[in-house]
Amino acid sequence: MRKVLYSRFGDERVLEVREQPTPAIAKDQLLIQVKAASINPLDWKIYHGEMKLLSGSKFPKGVGIDFAGIVSQVGLGVARYQVGDAVFGFLDVFKGGALADYVVVAEAAIASKPATISFDQAAALPVTGLAALQIVDQLAAVGQGHEVLINGAAGGVGLFAIQLAKRCGARVTAVTGPAGLQRATQMGADLVVDYTKQRISQLPQRFDTIIDLSDKLAFKAAKELLKPRATFVSMLPSPLGLAGSFFHNLFSSRKRKILILKPTATGLNALAALAQDGLQIPVEKVYDLAHVRQAYGETSQGKVRGKAVLVLN
Known part of the structure; x- marks a missing residue:
């Protein structure tokens, strides 16, 4: 599978799309096929090296926190989701890794995607x-x-x-x-x-x-x-x-x-309800994964208002 990684701190030029093995899941986890992941200022502050005390300096590191996608595999201990469900959620704020074809998550890190919004919009919601x-x-x-x-x-x-x-x-x-x-x-x-x-x-x-x-x-x-x-x-x-x-x-x-961001399943479900009730989700620009450097370069320079999303096809 494809995954965006970097092996040193720097600007968007350190980001690389690499081939990696598809991760395995434990019995209490799910494997999600990622359809879209959004860009957040925290992403570039971390890969710039501005938050080393919180993110650590062990490489390689992944990029991306929030995502939307389809449940691909379900562990034996998972009760609320099944293969084929559309979901959205988040990874560890300081570890990232959502910019990948597949991610492994716990049930508490996701919620059902409202049918009224797209995967692009759902990926822009969590953080x-x-x-x-x-x-x-x-x-x-x-x-x-x-x-x-x-x-x-x-x-x-x-x-x-x-x-x-x-x-x-x-x-x-x-x-x-x-x-x-x-x-x-x-x-x-x-x-x-x-x-x-x-x-x-x-x-x-x-x-x-x-x-x-x-x-x-x-x-x-x-x-x-x-x-x-x-x-x-x-x-x-x-x-x-x-x-x-x-x-x-x-x-x-x-x-x-x-603010010390505390992502929770309760919060994700509240956002899903708000989205169904008409909350506008300001996705301003969509990029494909091959243009990840361009995407981060433009957003970090303030050229994109609202949310920018990367899609994985």
Whole structure:
């Protein structure tokens, strides 16, 4: 089978499509024939070598976290799925390996794919959808009438977060560059701000929640826009950042929280239900596996808004 691997840290040029043996399964596992896998910023941060403490430095490494496909084999201990079922799911966030013709998973790592969405769309759901769900429902506890600012709103997590916050009854201000203005509006944002024309610091309103998905809005600057009892959420955990937020939250009513993605089957099933209920899945561009370097090069350079997906035929 084909699998995308790399044997050293670097840019997208380290990625190679190699032939590998099809993996065997244990009795509590399933073998999934992958139809599509999506691209996430975490992928290139790992193969760039930016997260060695969490990903380790043992090579070769696989790429890709979330996928959609067909159940090809079922272990004797698996109860909920059978050969031929259409599913979507995720692999270990820091080990990856979804960009392969086949992947081995546990039952808890997948959910049934809704018939109303394609494999491309299903592959785009797990990581960014679960991140948005975790931020909106758990970290920020967004509710009716809340004022929510989403910085970096035109990416995969942002476009899901807009929709989820609106479903909670919030008023959403989306901050993006010129290329993302229309898409953020289509997802339901009440106010869309072009950061090339207006500084976030000059916004007149104050917010119950600020979600920074760009990794460019410092908490020191954001807290000036927060209401007295409010929450700031950022991505990309680091030991120093986690420690700093913990001690800050002991003494301040303006909370600082950092997303630590926790993929769960419960979350996947919630996303499946949302997709059946009309959640829009912003797949912007689809590549075939032979163009994996181009795909990662364009997405990491910000040339693709929303989600990019690689298909395996």
